[in-house]
Structures are given as C-alpha cells and as structure tokens.
Amino acid sequence: MDIKKTSLYQLHQDSKAKFVEFAGYQMPIQYSEGIVEEHRFTRNHSGIFDVSHMGQLFIYGQEDLVDDLERIFPLDLKNLKLNHSKYSFLMSDTAGIYDDLIITKIKDGFLIILNAACKENDYKILKGLLTDRYKMILDEERSLIAIQGPKSVEILNSVIQGVENLNFMSGNWFTLDDHNIYITRSGYTGEDGFEVSLTNEFADRFTRRLIDKGAKLIGLGARDTLRLEAGLCLYGHELSKDKTPVEANLKWAISKERILKGNFIGSDIITKQLNNGVSKIRVGIKPEGRIIAREKTKIYNESNLEIGEITSGTFGPSVNGPVAMGYVENEFSKKNTKIFLEVRGKKHPATICELPFYKKSYVKGVN
Amino acid sequence: MSEVKYSKEHEWIKLEGDTATIGITKHATEMLGDIVFAELPEKGTSVEKDGTAGVVESTKAASDVYTPVSGEVVDLNQSIVDDPSKINQDPENSAWFFKLKIKDKSEMDTLMNKDEYDIFAKESSS
Numbered sequence: 001m002d003i004k005k006t007s008l009y010q011l012h013q014d015s016k017a018k019f020v021e022f023a024g025y026q027m028p029i030q031y032s033e034g035i036v037e038e039h040r041f042t043r044n045h046s047g048i049f050d051v052s053h054m055g056q057l058f059i060y061g062q063e064d065l066v067d068d069l070e071r072i073f074p075l076d077l078k079n080l081k082l083n084h085s086k087y088s089f090l091m092s093d094t095a096g097i098y099d100d101l102i103i104t105k106i107k108d109g110f111l112i113i114l115n116a117a118c119k120e121n122d123y124k125i126l127k128g129l130l131t132d133r134y135k136m137i138l139d140e141e142r143s144l145i146a147i148q149g150p151k152s153v154e155i156l157n158s159v160i161q162g163v164e165n166l167n168f169m170s171g172n173w174f175t176l177d178d179h180n181i182y183i184t185r186s187g188y189t190g191e192d193g194f195e196v197s198l199t200n201e202f203a204d205r206f207t208r209r210l211i212d213k214g215a216k217l218i219g220l221g222a223r224d225t226l227r228l229e230a231g232l233c234l235y236g237h238e239l240s241k242d243k244t245p246v247e248a249n250l251k252w253a254i255s256k257e258r259i260l261k262g263n264f265i266g267s268d269i270i271t272k273q274l275n276n277g278v279s280k281i282r283v284g285i286k287p288e289g290r291i292i293a294r295e296k297t298k299i300y301n302e303s304n305l306e307i308g309e310i311t312s313g314t315f316g317p318s319v320n321g322p323v324a325m326g327y328v329e330n331e332f333s334k335k336n337t338k339i340f341l342e343v344r345g346k347k348h349p350a351t352i353c354e355l356p357f358y359k360k361s362y363v364k365g366v367n
Numbered sequence: 368m369s370e371v372k373y374s375k376e377h378e379w380i381k382l383e384g385d386t387a388t389i390g391i392t393k394h395a396t397e398m399l400g401d402i403v404f405a406e407l408p409e410k411g412t413s414v415e416k417d418g419t420a421g422v423v424e425s426t427k428a429a430s431d432v433y434t435p436v437s438g439e440v441v442d443l444n445q446s447i448v449d450d451p452s453k454i455n456q457d458p459e460n461s462a463w464f465f466k467l468k469i470k471d472k473s474e475m476d477t478l479m480n481k482d483e484y485d486i487f488a489k490e491s492s493s
Binding site: 029030034035036037221225290291292294314315317322344 | 400401403404422424425426427428429448451452455
C-alpha cells in the first residue's frame with residue numbers, strides 16, 4: 001500500500017521536517033529546531049500540529065441516532081449540548097478499548113475524532129452496529145490542524161474572529177474565505193488550544209497564515225513528550241484491546257447515569273470493575289535521577305517482585321527530568337509508593353506519582 | 368602531535384601519547400536529536416575494542432556508545448552526565464565522554480580519518 005501524505009506535506013518539506021511513517025502516513029517527527037525546543041515553544045508560545053491523519057467521522061441522524069450511540073458509548077449523549085464534546089471509548093463486549101475518541105454534538109448529528117491507526121477498524125465496527133440507518137462519512141476531504149499553547153487563542157483569533165469565546169471542550173462552525181471550518185477548544189498537550197477541521201485544499205494556506213502570526217510547526221516527537229507530561233494516554237501504549245477504561249484509570253470519562261442503567265457495550269465488565277476494583281491500574285511514574293524508562297520496562301516492588309510494566313517513558317523537557325506511565329498491581333498504585341525499574345539489567349528507584357507531571361492551563365469558562 | 372580518527376559507530380578518538388579521548392561525532396548527534404541522558408563507563412574498568420562503553424538517550428530512543436579501541440578508563444567527563452544537552456552543543460570538543468590509557472596503538476589503524484568518515488557518514492545517512 002502506498003504511504004499517504006497529508007495536505008500539509010509540502011509545507012512540512014519546506015519547513016525541513018524529518019519524516020517518519022505513522023499509521024500509514026508520512027508524518028513529521030520533528031523540524032530543524034528539534035523536539036526539546038519544539039516542546040518548549042508549545043508550552044511558552046504556540047505550536048501547530050498536523051493531525052490530519054486522524055479520522056473525522058461524521059454521523060448524521062436525530063433522536064434514534066442518540067439512542068443507538070448510547071448503546072455503544074458510555075456517555076449521556078441525550079444531555080450533550082449542541083457543539084459540546086466528550087472524551088470516550090469504543091469498546092468490545094469485554095470492555096477492551098478499540099479506540100479512544102472525542103465525540104462532539106453537531107447540527108444534524110455527531111462528529112467523532114478517531115486515532116489514525118484505528119479509524120478504518122472503528123468505521124467497520126460502527127457501520128456493523130449502526131447498519132445503514134444513518135449517513136456515515138469518514139471524511140478524507142478534510143484536514144485537522146491543532147494549535148496549542150498560551151499564545152494560540154490570540155493567534156487563531158486574529159485569523160478567525162470569535163474563537164476566543166469558545167469554552168474548553170466546545171466548538172462551532174466558522175467561515176473564512178468562504179471555507180467552512182469547525183473549531184473546538186481542545187487538545188493533547190496540557191495547554192490551552194484548538195483543533196481546526198477544514199477542507200484539504202484550504203489547509204496549507206490557512207496554516208501558513210498561523211505561521212505568519214508567530215506560531216510554529218511542531219512534530220510528533222514533541223507531541224509525545226507534551227502529552228506524556230500532561231498525563232494523557234496514547235492508543236497502542238497506555239490503551240489497547242487488552243485494557244479497559246477502569247484499568248486505564250479513566251473512569252471519570254464514563255457517565256455515572258449510564259453506569260446505573262448499564263446497557264452499553266462492555267457495561268457488565270465496567271460495572272463489575274467499578275464495584276470490585278481491578279488487579280492492575282495505570283499510574284504516573286517518576287524515575288529518580290535522569291534514567292529514562294522506556295515502554296516495556298519491567299517494574300518491581302521493594303521485595304524484588306515484578307508488579308507491572310511501563311507503557312510510555314521519555315524525558316520531559318518542562319519537568320526537566322524523566323517521566324513515565326505504566327500499569328502496576330493495584331496494591332502498589334498508591335501515590336509515593338517506592339518501586340524499581342529495570343533498565344539495561346540494573347534496577348533503578350522510582351516513585352508512583354500523581355498525574356499530570358505538568359499542570360494544565362485549560363480555559364474553563366470565558367463567558 | 369595528536370591524531371583524530373573515527374569509527375563506523377560514529378565515535379571520534381583523539382590520541383595524545385598513550386591517552387585517547389573519546390566522544391561521539393557531530394553527525395551522530397544530528398541523527399540522535401536532543402540528547403537528554405548520558406551514562407559513562409566506570410573509572411578504572413577495562414574496555415575492549417568495539418564493546419559498549421556508555422549509553423546516550425535522546426527524547427526518542429536509547430543508543431549504545433562503543434569504544435573504538437581497547438584500554439583502561441582513566442577519566443570521565445561528568446559535565447555531560449549532569450547536563451547532556453552539552454553533547455549536542457559541542458560534541459567533538461568539550462563534550463568528550465571518557466579517556467582511555469590505550470593498550471595497542473595499532474588498533475588506531477583500523478579506524479577512518481576525517482575525509483573517510485565524512486564520506487561514510489554521508490552515505491550512511493542517505
């Protein structure tokens with residue numbers, strides 16, 4: 001299969017990107033300034049991320065669709081207001097996570113943002129569940145650009161007036177040069193920011209305007225260090241078919257009302273795990289010193305018994321030290337528990353810690 | 368007279384008398400990206416030609432550092448352990464890794480000179 005390119009490919013090349021293949025797409029891992037500088041620029045200023053490889057699934061329908069989607073997602077969609085977004089999961093019957101996603105109520109239906117590596121499979125699953133009752137479009141004609149960091153609101157608002165009035169996890173349609181653009185205030189960095197869905201043909205021109213206003217392109221490398229410092233999960237690492245949302249410590253994303261009623265895919269297991277607890281759970285891990293514990297690093301307790309595994313680990317530029325997440329046996333998941341990480345044959349001390357490593361500065365209410 | 372040679376694993380080695388100073392090349396740092404962790408061999412240990420003698424990690428991945436010649440570790444550059452970003456800033460000078468008292472000077476002959484290394488680096492990155 002041919003490797004796919006996003007509408008910003010030329011811009012990435014012009015910006016001296018180093019490319020990597022990711023989920024079948026040629027994506028920028030970093031630009032000339034490097035991951036650490038790109039990370040810091042996003043935290044202090046405004047970074048632009050090409051996330052056009054992610055799936056944008058539009059599903060159109062009315063009340064029936066809300067009922068049908070509530071049988072799939074553990075969300076109170078009946079009470080989700082127009083242009084408001086929720087974080088959720090597509091799960092198997094045993095509550096294993098097929099994908100994590102953001103679902104937004106739009107006029108005439110819903111927009112669901114899916115992970116690039118999962119989107120085709122998600123579409124198949126959802127099509128199988130919803131059959132042909134609703135119009136479903138996995139839209140390849142639209143690009144997705146994230147702009148993240150403290151200066152993003154000012155920069156984006158100077159290009160599209162009114163975005164400054166959006167609240168966190170809400171969105172709206174905007175028009176620029178006759179192009180319909182859907183913008184939500186959301187992101188994946190722990191910073192205030194926006195995700196912008198726009199037509200492929202307009203993506204390059206639009207992004208160059210943001211760059212003219214002082215924002216900079218940021219690669220997938222810094223996207224990973226930013227999200228890890230923010231304690232956010234990455235599918236294929238923290239999340240997989242073998243993990244449930246309760247094990248992933250994401251029970252906050254499951255609607256309490258829906259738990260009481262059940263009747264969504266995976267609800268039996270979710271209810272059971274919420275009542276009885278889980279054997280392993282996702283935690284934040286802070287290694288002592290500078291040692292970096294990468295994915296698959298084994299975790300031991302003070303009695304030298306293996307109690308878990310790292311799912312993501314790197315150096316956090318804003319924390320100025322190593323950071324990691326992983327799964328440990330529940331009894332060792334308490335904050336400040338002393339653990340050991342086996343790196344290159346040696347055991348290094350570390351501590352279970354609260355997430356995020358880096359405090360968020362999301363805008364909660366501007367109105 | 369000092370002599371600088373280069374290995375296929377992208378280390379440089381500068382020989383003065385029987386003391387060799389070893390570090391990683393500028394090309395290596397460009398391939399690695401931002402270096403955020405460095406581990407050095409212990410002082411007094413013996414290392415064998417082409418054996419591992421340290422680790423560097425970038426935000427992306429970990430890589431072993433090899434010694435291009437055999438010898439005994441006589442000095443370490445603690446400043447790159449304390450601040451690994453120095454390796455990106457000045458890899459072929461102040462950000463050296465360790466010094467060896469070398470065993471066999473003829474091992475130097477198996478290594479590349481500057482011109483040979485530049486061609487090798489260019490080819491290995493394309």
